[in-house]
Amino acid sequence: IEELDSAAASHLRYTAPGDYPVAFFNDTVEVLSGSRTLLQVDLQVLRPITAVQELLLAEALEPVREHVLIGSQAHWNLHGFAARGFRVAFDPELQWHYAPEREPGLMPAGLGVHGFWDDAPLARIPHATVQEYFEHRVRDLIGLLPPAVEWMVDIPTLRRMADMGFNLGDRLRESGIELAAWTLRDRGPQTSAILAELFALGVTTVIADDAPTVAAYAATLAP
Numbered sequence: 001i002e003e004l005d006s007a008a009a010s011h012l013r014y015t016a017p018g019d020y021p022v023a024f025f026n027d028t029v030e031v032l033s034g035s036r037t038l039l040q041v042d043l044q045v046l047r048p049i050t051a052v053q054e055l056l057l058a059e060a061l062e063p064v065r066e067h068v069l070i071g072s073q074a075h076w077n078l079h080g081f082a083a084r085g086f087r088v089a090f091d092p093e094l095q096w097h098y099a100p101e102r103e104p105g106l107m108p109a110g111l112g113v114h115g116f117w118d119d120a121p122l123a124r125i126p127h128a129t130v131q132e133y134f135e136h137r138v139r140d141l142i143g144l145l146p147p148a149v150e151w152m153v154d155i156p157t158l159r160r161m162a163d164m165g166f167n168l169g170d171r172l173r174e175s176g177i178e179l180a181a182w183t184l185r186d187r188g189p190q191t192s193a194i195l196a197e198l199f200a201l202g203v204t205t206v207i208a209d210d211a212p213t214v215a216a217y218a219a220t221l222a223p
Contacts, residue, residue, distance in 0.1 A: 169202015
């Protein structure tokens with residue numbers, strides 16, 4: 001697909017649940033220009049992007065620069081955008097997360113003594129307390145992308161950290177970083193309780209598959 005030009009790509013179609021043309025990034029930017037809607041660009045590619053790719057994306061985002069957040073697990077792809085003045089967000093899953101039923105062979109490859117997938121040497125030092133482990137790892141991870149204004153962290157990891165006595169939202173706030181939780185799906189009446197739980201953990205943004213439905217539940221919570 002990357003080898004297609006715009007004219008050729010215009011013939012591509014989504015085949016489920018119907019027959020629809022693909023949406024072009026520039027069209028999305030045009031629709032959002034002049035609005036206050038936040039456009040979160042999730043760079044899911046892990047290989048290092050080229051200088052040309054970075055430039056093209058930066059130029060495409062220029063009309064909505066003030067309302068853009070560029071995020072990725074590949075922090076190495078975000079430094080250039082931060083240097084260009086774009087706000088960036090870091091997802092630390094490739095470095096550190098909690099997933100007890102995860103398949104082996106993924107990143108990180110090692111399971112630390114505190115039950116988190118983490119390849120850092122500190123994760124294997126049994127003499128480090130839980131609080132010491134979390135505090136030093138948060139410092140290390142902030143250092144990977146100092147300009148990050150937000151971290152995007154999966155809900156199971158946030159819950160496990162809270163169960164172990166560490167509130168990541170509070171800790172990041174001390175460093176001027178906001179916390180986004182992913183991904184909340186519609187759980188019916190339980191959705192309101194989950195939202196309240198996440199906000200109590202210091203979450204400022206909730207990433208959802210069905211944002212209008214989740215937002216409706218959020219509106220029922222006390223201010």
